[in-house]
Amino acid sequence: MDRFTPPSTGSALQLTGLSQRFGQRRVLDTLDLTIPAGQFVAVVGRSGCGKSTLLRLLAGLDQPSDGHIDNDAPAGDTRVMFQDARLLPWKTVLDNVGLGLSGNWRDAARAALAEVGLADRAGEWPARLSGGQRQRVALARALVHRPRLLLLDEPLGALDALTRIDMQQLLERLWQHHRFTTLLVTHDVGEAIALADRVLLIEDGRIGLDLAIDLPRPRDAADPARLALEAEVLARVLQQPQPEPVVTAPRPTPLPSQLRWAL
């Protein structure tokens, strides 16, 4: 490769004895993991296996029951992209990208929007965008902070197949350019192998499989080596029985007695 690659700006992570319990249930069980700076890691596993729990711990959204996470970058350098774009509907696309920025942020926000190919939609309301466009705005909102760790919680799960491929290519391109450390949680083994340097399978709250993916980029969907890897990981995932679902608290809604009252 003769192209100049900028030095890694990603953060390196060290997870030691990380555990997370919800009541009696151990979702993560003394998990140890080292992620070098700039690596693209995909985490796969059955739903409820704890992969999203791991992401929430890394994001600082939840605190672990046990163990700790060493991140060589400050907490403000970690950004999360959720399955739903979570754009504020009352802010324009540009204002959404600039959320949490201060000073002269507009140029940076415009540049981030241009990176995801939505420069011309800066003045629109999020309600006017398609699902894929909303996710691209959410990506721009994360990128504008120049994150050193980008956490992706099934960000492409709700998109149609073609939009998904576009987004995968966009993610790969941006990652190659910015070199942030990336952790992608996905239930799609194909997506994991298309994008990641390393695929982790979580089962029983531990790392069940840690597989380096040494295929050249951009990766060809029809490459037999890639298909073989995909089949191997998928077979491994399917060996595991479906874990019992985690009961999450339902979203609080207003009581009917509060709503009925009008005039």
Next chain:
Amino acid sequence: MSNSRLVHSGRHLLPWLVPLALLLAWQAAAQAGLISHRVLPSPLQVLQAGVALTESGDIWANLKISFWRAAVGFVIGGSIGLALGLATGVSRLAEGALDTTVQMLRNIPPLALIPLVILWFGIDEGAKVFLVAFGTVFPVYLNTYLGIRSIDPALIEMARSYGLSGFGLFRHVLLPGALPSILMGARFALGIAWIILIVAETISSTSGIGYMAMNAREFLQTDVVVLSILLYALLGKATDMAARALERASLRWHPSYQAA
């Protein structure tokens, strides 16, 4: 093209056809002697009463004082309701401390307070403003509180992960998220403000539209009574239109306010 313009203006006129027909029928019935003008004056007589009172200036003086009472009462009551609703919506502590009290007070019909209010304020301006303020606190309070509580927690979590907290979180997420509900509460409150004011003015007053109606009743001026009723309807409609315009202006982001 002229055809489509015709259809367009037709669509604007359509809602007014039924009121117009009713008005014409009313006028015809009055002229034919089917309705005694002691019971109900004809629309023309009401119009004439309106012209006469406009010329004497009575109508403006009374309109002004009624509008002032409703506006001051609404601003006071709405501000208190908004402040309480924001406090209980944002803070669990404030909710625990205040919500039960407010919910108890809200079950008092404002008009039940009239005897007490007359004892406190006499039949002064204070009495009317107090009643209107009392009646408008609760719809604004309740809708502000509910508006903040029904904001998607996922959005709040996202905003926190982007470093927003305290006033920033309030300004960028909580307040705009609750705004549709707050404005809905304000519209309810405006409707209530007029209802309370009408009753308060007819019971105890020396000015205002309600007073004008009660005074006219003494002299059997049914045309002025009907005129007063129509004025209330117009005032109510005008404030509702103003509230809707405010809604449209401040909720441009909302899908239901965007042109298809």
